Amino acid sequence: MSTTALHIAFDVDQVRRHFPILNREVKGKPLVYFDNAATTQKPVEVIDALTSYYQYFNANIHRGIHSLAEEATAAYEATRDTVQQFINAKQREEIIFTRGVTESINLVAYTWARTNLKAGDEIIISGMEHHSNIVPWQLITEMTGATLKVIPVDDNGELLMDEFHKLLTEKVKLVSVVHASNSLGTINPVKEIIDAAHKVGAIVMLDGAQSTVHLDIDVQELDCDFFAISSHKVYGPTGIGVLYGKRALLEAMPPFMGGGEMIKDVTFEKTTWNELPYKFEAGTPNIADTVALKAAIDFVQRIGKKQIRMHEEQLLQYATEELQSINGIRLIGTAKQKVSVASFVVEGVHPQDLGILLDNQGVAVRTGHHCTQPLMNRFDIPGTTRASFAMYNTKDEIDVMIAGLHKAIKLLR
Template identity: 70%
Template sequence: MITSIDTEVKKKTFDVQSFREQFPILKRQVKGYPLIYLDNAATSQKPQVVIDALVNYYSGFNANIHRGIHSLAEEATAAFEATRDTVKDFINASSREEIIFTRGTTEGINLVAATWGRANVKAGDEIIITNMEHHSNIVPWQLLCEEKGAVLKVIPVDDNGELIWEEFLKLISPKTKLISVVHVSNALGTVNPVKNIIAEARKVGALVMVDGAQSTVHLDIDVQDMDCDFFAFSSHKLYGPTGIGVLYGKRDLLLAMPVYQGGGEMIKEVKYTGTTFNDLPYKYEAGTPNIADTIALKTAIDFVNETGKDVMRRHEDELLDYATEQLQQIPGLKIIGQAKEKVSLVSFIIDKLHPQDIAILLDNRGIAVRTGHHCAQPLIDRFCIPGTTRASFAAYNTTEEIDELVKGLHRAIKLLA
């Protein structure tokens, strides 16, 4: 007899081999070896349903949106706007008006810097970031501070790759206008305590922007519970297409911010004497958008929801634990970033070996990893190293692939030492 408990357990069981079958690229070979793709923090591979969604749009109802009244335009508009509703539910925004489509996390951060930042930051104000930010969450704030005469402050990290909380508390003050923080480090895998950071920001009246590029695929995201003011993420790390992302912003903030770009769709009426702008969210979506990839983003989110982010995360945690244990047994290997809270990513160095040489030898056996500073150069500089080799895992990866990574590293050490 099958009980409800048995059904629940069965429902939450994760079959990695069946999951892998949904990703056609995982069947290919690289240089005569089966592909082992361990560069998921850069971009994840796409399941067949996402590929089909792109093809279906172009072959079935390709048309511009919001403007035409013919059948194709109405079908395309409905599919496009359905993605907005799906994203709203996925991150638990309070309104679909708070969901702005962008080209990715980078554009989302730049949009906030160029609109809210230019309207609200003045000389002497302070913006706080962390020492583990991606360049896309450093450079926009540097540019804004240079333009406005504001001050950019940086929360340091310790040797484990965790924020030094006491130093953060010293930095925050009534001069703090905004804190922009990465939720999960793309270079270390560290999960930052964003809710605690936001709580401190509220004490001084500061806003908080969260870079969710690495967190959205791994962690449950609830922007209302988090109470962030802005949250940005990209589709392509979430099993979705490249070139499409999301900026969430609290409605009152978005209403008060100036426009970002001028063009079609973001207007209500244009005359040579002046222009009135469209309602949210279209106020920030000028021009013909990335329709196909936006529609396919919904498919990607549906795919994650149907699989179950909880069971995917459990499998990824098992991969992280296994990889950490196996890699630490390699002589001369040091893991960079050993925070208590991490996602499934391991960055490491090996004595006397350059990361690029390691990656080339791994690629010769079909193993794809990332090397360098991972667009987080100040963080890598903090550890006084030229870069790391990074293996980042998705739910389709296996312990057998980690075994092949370890074998590949042993071969590299033998050849390069």
């Protein structure tokens, strides 16, 4: 399908034609895919880019002088340039390819944090973090003697910023928070967090797994020190992600892994490191999926984030109103600023049972703690049912989910 087929005006029916999986059925019903916060579906442009690499220029990169190697290297590095522009990084060398947000956070933890933190230092995270932005810092505190502090969350699913400012002292060396919550949809006031942290000399890492696909990201304007991106949340392939880091910090950090490509010179006595960004990209990378990530970003930019966001906000508002009309449903996460995530619980019904019955209607939602167990404990619930919306979803699909909920609740009560 030609990418020029997209209209300037947002047309959801036209957008849907780019996603072949939306034509399939589940349990004899048309697929309604509302699990986009877990992973988005892929447009044919991404699928074509992935297969094209293997069909026409499959080769290892950076090391060969033959034509295929040069073509593969050019395509791989073109993605780096695209990501740089997508998030407005100052330099392409500040874009490091990883396997995803989890690896990006761990890279910072095991290089910057392990090198720079000591006993008495403090790390601040928030009460709505994904486990991937909790566990690495717990491990680092065990290694360094630093202490982990947590910004509490109110009943609406918003950070208690007054408490954050109380926690923020000169002992704090790192603040690592999620930009937009995967469980609640809450968009956090990250600019306020960054500016305040910098005033006490702390650096800031943002988990951009959910925000990158929904919000305009400008890392220079935000002035964050690190920003993590997951490709498969942005209509790209799985197994590839990005760590943005300010060049001065990356230059001072030791390598994360040792091996090929991250070296400049090796002897049995000493090894010197390659220049950025390759110092952090050891071994043969995920070339095909990196190439396809460029196609995903290009696709999003052709449609336009502003138009996508307006469409998703309409879906979220409609779904919220419809869910609130069902007796016994309680929304979890009612922040004023949200991305398109609607999490809820049904009185007397376990989320997993609800998810199974919705699946029987062809509706794919996520159920459970969403890798945010401390947040679920905060609300005193085992988990939620989460419907998360993307550019290709429609109000008609929400109607199908609402009808399915009525049927499921009647059966389960």
